[in-house]
Amino acid sequence: MHIILAPDSFKDALSASEAVSAITDGICRALPSAQYDACPMGDGGEGTLDALIDATGAGAERHYQTVQGPLGELRQAAWGWHPINFTAYIELAEACGLQHLTLLERTALHSSTHGVGELIIAALNASAKRIILMLGGSATNDAGAGMLQALGARLLDDQGRPLSPGGAALINLAQVELDGLDSRLSEVIVETAVDVDNPLVGERGASVVFGPQKGASEKDVVILDAALAHFASKVAETLGNDFRELPGSGAAGGMGFAARTFLGAELCPGIELVMTQVGFRQRLELVDLVITGEGRLDGQSMAGKTPIGIARCAREMGVPVVVLAGSLGEGWQLAYDEGVTSVIATTAAGVNIRLLATA
Structure with missing residues (x-):
């Protein structure tokens, strides 16, 4: 057998x-x-980076970058690099995964994806032409706001002050300024692996379905869902596109929404992407x-x-x-x-x- x-x-x-x-x-x-x-295997969450590096074989490298963790603490996060095809593998969970927090530390209201943006900058500094962004296992519910701030975007309240970290702060968003967003992003192809097909908001949205496992109470879930909906509305006013209902936009606390809206990424089922990378269908023929x-x-x-x-x-x-x-x-x-x-x-x-x- x-x-x-x-x-x-x-x-x-x-x-x-x-x-x-x-x-x-x-x-x-x-x-x-x-x-x-x-x-x-992996579907975009914790461990997917290892699966992709193993599957890529010769030439794949594991790099480390000091980034902000979900609560702003500094941590070493791994990311993958293939210098032959200039491809970077970035696993969100390495920077802001749920595994980095104890049960008592989990706070969906204030955790941030800032560290993911720092990993993307590391990939851009390496002259990446392609980034595979793996979403899953996050401790965050900020719709990618922290990532955007790390990449140079400014999210301001009605007094012109930068928003504090976390999804709850998005309810105070008054202005989205993208002039400072890293210009190198326009030269990179971003592929995003998601492990769920949930939309950003609503009964199947990021806050309602996944917020509780990240420390959100029933009251917190209501706050977060309203904050993410407000964020989507302000982004639509700025860019003219609204992807809040897109399947997968609710992945990793709304990071799917940010990846599609600001990075131009297509949202792909993570398991499909990994199966392709490891040649799973070909291997099935022998078992x-x-x-x-x-x-x-x-x-x-x-x-x-x-x-x-x-x-x-x-x-x-x-x-x-x-x-x-x-x-x-x-x-x-x-x-x-x-x-x-x-x-x-x-x-x-x-x-x-x-x-x-x-x-």
Whole structure:
């Protein structure tokens, strides 16, 4: 039997590479004669940078840049560079990922994407011609405002003062000045990998759906949704374009909106981009089974998370798919409609829902 091991990271527990190692250990004990193909995956969130660097192979480099973290603290963030084709790989989670904050530190009202802008500047300084921007796993809900400020844009209140960091401050936005935006951005192709298809605002928007996991209370969610809607309106007044309803604009606390509006980026499903980079479809031709997984499988996973993207691809080729999930949430059964064959919960919380389910 030939098996491809293609998990995403298990948030707050294992990286994708560590998950591959753990699965490999189990397979070697249970099926010692099996052959396996290690293929760590990502859908734009934490760990996607590693997957792309590994997939790119010879020539890919890992660089580090000192940037502001989600709460303004200085941290070392990794980014990828391929000097042969002048391509930079920038993972938002490296600069302002949720993994950098404890539960008590998470504050969706005030966290900022400033560090992402600093990584983009590092790529521009390296003469990048193409930037792959990976959105997912963010601790932020500022619609990319911090990134824009780092890149030279000015977001001002009615007194002409720069806005403070965070999404909540956007409710006070009176003027968007783009004259200082780094001119080199117009010479770069930006591809944006998103792991969800949510719009910027509304019932399925960034604040309502993802704000609570970033520390937002019910009151905070209302504040943030209104602030992001106000930001979108002011941006539309300035540029004439309004992408607040675009699928994926709500990715990473609204960074999808900023990438599309200000960087001219097309929003692509992150798992599709990564599968293309690693040659996943070609590798599927050689296997009998796929094992994938991530920390949680639920209804939101259907919007473009790694296990579902892989299952859809494998279904086209008639290859069965097993999903290992740290826990199962409401709507997880929908995975069976997307090509998943079996779902196995790997933690006690997941086991209480259902240990093993097979379509």
